[in-house]
Amino acid sequence: MKKHLIISVLLIQCSALSYAAENDLTIQQQYVEESQKTAQEFMQTLGKTLKTQIESSGIESAISVCKQVAPAMAAQYSNQSRTVKRVSLKPRNQSQGTPDEWERKTLEYFNQAQKDGQLPAKMEVSALEKTDAGQVFRYMKAIPTQAMCLKCHGGEQDISANLRLLLTSEYPNDLATGYSLGEVRGAISIQHILK
Ligand code: HEC
Numbered sequence: 163m164k165k166h167l168i169i170s171v172l173l174i175q176c177s178a179l180s181y182a183a184e185n186d187l188t189i190q191q192q193y194v195e196e197s198q199k200t201a202q203e204f205m206q207t208l209g210k211t212l213k214t215q216i217e218s219s220g221i222e223s224a225i226s227v228c229k230q231v232a233p234a235m236a237a238q239y240s241n242q243s244r245t246v247k248r249v250s251l252k253p254r255n256q257s258q259g260t261p262d263e264w265e266r267k268t269l270e271y272f273n274q275a276q277k278d279g280q281l282p283a284k285m286e287v288s289a290l291e292k293t294d295a296g297q298v299f300r301y302m303k304a305i306p307t308q309a310m311c312l313k314c315h316g317g318e319q320d321i322s323a324n325l326r327l328l329l330t331s332e333y334p335n336d337l338a339t340g341y342s343l344g345e346v347r348g349a350i351s352i353q354h355i356l357k
Contacts, residue, residue, distance in 0.1 A: 197352045211227050215227050246350065249261040273346055298353055300351075300352070300353050307342065317339065
């Protein structure tokens with residue numbers, strides 16, 4: 163059984179942790195910076211690739227960026243002790259994007275924080291989790307829905323009929339539509355197994 167640290171206290175600013183043991187805090191801080199850098203790089207590169215693809219070859223062709231480039235990048239950033247992935251409460255690709263319990267609670271928190279007026283671009287959470295395999299550092303950063311995302315993740319009015327057909331045939335159980343600008347689309351989730 164995994165024991166989850168109480169995430170409600172950890173949210174948004176990990177520097178505000180006051181209850182964690184000092185040692186845990188030091189470990190955590192080491193990984194926070196690295197994860198922030200990874201998440202930022204990941205999102206920037208993916209965003210640029212997506213934009214270039216849409217502009218040069220059209221929206222339909224950009225499906226492959228989300229389908230192939232994003233998971234390939236996630237795999238590239240992952241190694242034996244580190245896993246990087248994208249998760250969502252409404253995943254398009256359920257086999258890759260379904261959150262575990264900690265991720266789900268954090269995503270629910272992000273949604274609530276957004277309703278309370280916080281900016282998704284600034285939302286991040288980190289925690290140390292005790293598992294049977296040992297201590298695991300966890301980090302999540304919210305992914306905001308931008309204008310260009312709406313063409314594939316927006317409502318009826320945003321997604322063209324042709325694209326809808328393509329999406330439905332590739333993802334018959336697609337949950338990732340109906341988003342509006344600025345909503346939390348999902349999050350980058352990073353885990354490090356600590357020695
Ligand atoms: C051309 C269509 C298209 C555009 C534009 C697009 N996406 Fe996606 N998105 C997809 C597809 C297809 C998947 C499923 C990928 C897979 O199979 O892993 C996906 C998956 C995702 C996932 C992983 C979780 C899930 O639902 O499976 C996130 C997060 C995501 N998109 C965010 C975004 C954001 C943020 C933007 C805008 C910056 C965006 N997408 C723009 C098509 C698109």
